[in-house]
Amino acid sequence: MVDQIAPDLERFAVRPGPGVAALSAVLEDPANSLLGLDFDGTLSPIIDRPENAVIHPEGARALDRLSRRLGTVAIITGRPARAAVELGGLAQLAGAERMVVLGQYGAERWDGASGEFTIPPPPEGIAQVREAVTALVDEVGIPGVTIENKFRAIGIHWRTAADPQRATAALIERARAIAAEHDFGVEPGRSVLEIRPPGKDKGMALAELIAERGVRAQIFGGDDLGDLPAYDEVVRQRALGIPGLLIASASPEQNALLERADVVCHGPAEVATWLHLLADELDRRAA
Numbered sequence: 001m002v003d004q005i006a007p008d009l010e011r012f013a014v015r016p017g018p019g020v021a022a023l024s025a026v027l028e029d030p031a032n033s034l035l036g037l038d039f040d041g042t043l044s045p046i047i048d049r050p051e052n053a054v055i056h057p058e059g060a061r062a063l064d065r066l067s068r069r070l071g072t073v074a075i076i077t078g079r080p081a082r083a084a085v086e087l088g089g090l091a092q093l094a095g096a097e098r099m100v101v102l103g104q105y106g107a108e109r110w111d112g113a114s115g116e117f118t119i120p121p122p123p124e125g126i127a128q129v130r131e132a133v134t135a136l137v138d139e140v141g142i143p144g145v146t147i148e149n150k151f152r153a154i155g156i157h158w159r160t161a162a163d164p165q166r167a168t169a170a171l172i173e174r175a176r177a178i179a180a181e182h183d184f185g186v187e188p189g190r191s192v193l194e195i196r197p198p199g200k201d202k203g204m205a206l207a208e209l210i211a212e213r214g215v216r217a218q219i220f221g222g223d224d225l226g227d228l229p230a231y232d233e234v235v236r237q238r239a240l241g242i243p244g245l246l247i248a249s250a251s252p253e254q255n256a257l258l259e260r261a262d263v264v265c266h267g268p269a270e271v272a273t274w275l276h277l278l279a280d281e282l283d284r285r286a287a
Contacts (some may be wrong), residue, residue: 012263012277014245019262022243025217030282031071032216036206036230037271039077039084041223042249045268046190048160050148055088056268062275063088067095067112069282072213074100076202078187078194078226080150081108081117091115104152105196105226106205122151123197125182130154132178133195140170153187153196164191189224190253203229210237219278221247221271224254231260247271 005012005020014020026033037043043063044053055063067073073095077084081103085091090099090112099112109118130147133154137145143162148155156175158167172193179186179195187194206220218237220230234244248261249271258264265271 009281012274015262017262018238018243019245022217022219022238022245022262025243026070026219026245026278027281027285029216030069032214033070034072034074034210034213034215034218035066035070035275036074036076036209036218036220038202038222038224038227038230038249039075039079039088041190041251041254041268042221042227042247042271043075043268044087046159046251046253050155050157051083053087056272058272059268059275060089060093062272062279063090063099064093064095065279066275066282067093067098069095069279069286071098072100072209072215073098074102074206074209076102076106076205076209076220076230078105078150078153078189078196079103080152081110081119085110100209102202102205102209104150105200105202106208107152107197107200120152125184126152126154126197129178129182129184129195132181133175136171136174136178140167142167142170145171148192150194150196153194155192155194157192159191187226189226190251194226201229202227203231203233206230206233207237210242215242217243219245219247221249221265222257223249223251225256227257231257247274 005014043055043059047053081101084101096112101110144160146157161167175193184195185198220234238244246261247263248257250266
């Protein structure tokens, strides 16, 4: 297997290794290829108010271009599917019929071809978790700590906390105890801890989509710990004969993905630039 990038593709900055063959496979067979991307931190900058986070403008334009060339473009996110579609303006993209959003780690879904959402009812116990988390945040009393209600999950954010270090120390273990009491899991992130029901992760969501679509090559990009199961799934799929390329959206807050990535971009703006390079090459080959 080729593990050195061809001179005409050096601009993609793919590290020597399996990602090289994956890029070539995507370029040679785009109709049977999948692009999977996380939302926050990969397509959208991390901001103080997550409900206002939108896809980087160039990222949206790149998705618009790629959705016309690739067989499947998927956003695999911890956000509710409706929020990702709205914040991304995805329903308005020219190639929306080839897009899928797997929200809440795959528990929810939006299909661009039909425009329909699949949203299961909230899990049992989520109301009690929300009440317990609200009481915890009130008791800790650190200004700037906020709660995000995702209906299937509860996020505790301390990015805007007056004392982030104290918030981290005061909240994490007690939030874990709340999750354990209700048989929920926890998902740590960049200045956030999410309490959510077990049974779904991004790796499972990606595997199901690959099988459904008959994918022959793939690219996945993420930025945080919740993306590691998808990284693991790409590696597993490589062993099954489906080439995969891994993109890391790097930040000073999280470096867990960097050593495993084939391509390292520094935040959503650079991710968008890389996606435009991919669209440029696909357009050139289609001309």
